[in-house]
Each structure stands twice: as C-alpha cells, then as structure tokens.
Amino acid sequence: MYKQFIGVVLAGAMVIGGCAMTKEEAGTATGAVAGGVLGSTIGDGSG
Numbered sequence: 953m954y955k956q957f958i959g960v961v962l963a964g965a966m967v968i969g970g971c972a973m974t975k976e977e978a979g980t981a982t983g984a985v986a987g988g989v990l991g992s993t994i995g996d997g998s999g
Contacts, residue, residue: 960989 964985965978973981 957989957993961986964989 961982965982
C-alpha cells in the first residue's frame with residue numbers, strides 16, 4: 953500500500969512539474985495530491 957502511495961505521489965509530481973508553474977503552485981498541487989491519496993488510504997477509499 954505504501955509503494956502505491958509513493959507511486960501516485962511521484963506520478964502526480966511529474967505531471968504537475970511538466971506544467972508552467974511557480975514553485976509555490978507546484979508545491980501546493982503536490983501537497984493536494986499527496987493529501988488526497990493519504991486520506992483515501994486512511995479512509996479505505998470510502999466517503
């Protein structure tokens with residue numbers, strides 16, 4: 953499960969990194985992706 957989390961976060965970071973964004977925007981978007989994946993993992997995907 954942890955490896956899946958890391959894979960999704962890294963894939964999201966690569967997609968976000970490809971866009972023309974400031975470092976602040978990229979950090980915000982990466983944090984949002986990581987938070988969503990972590991929340992889904994903790995909540996078992998329900999809700």
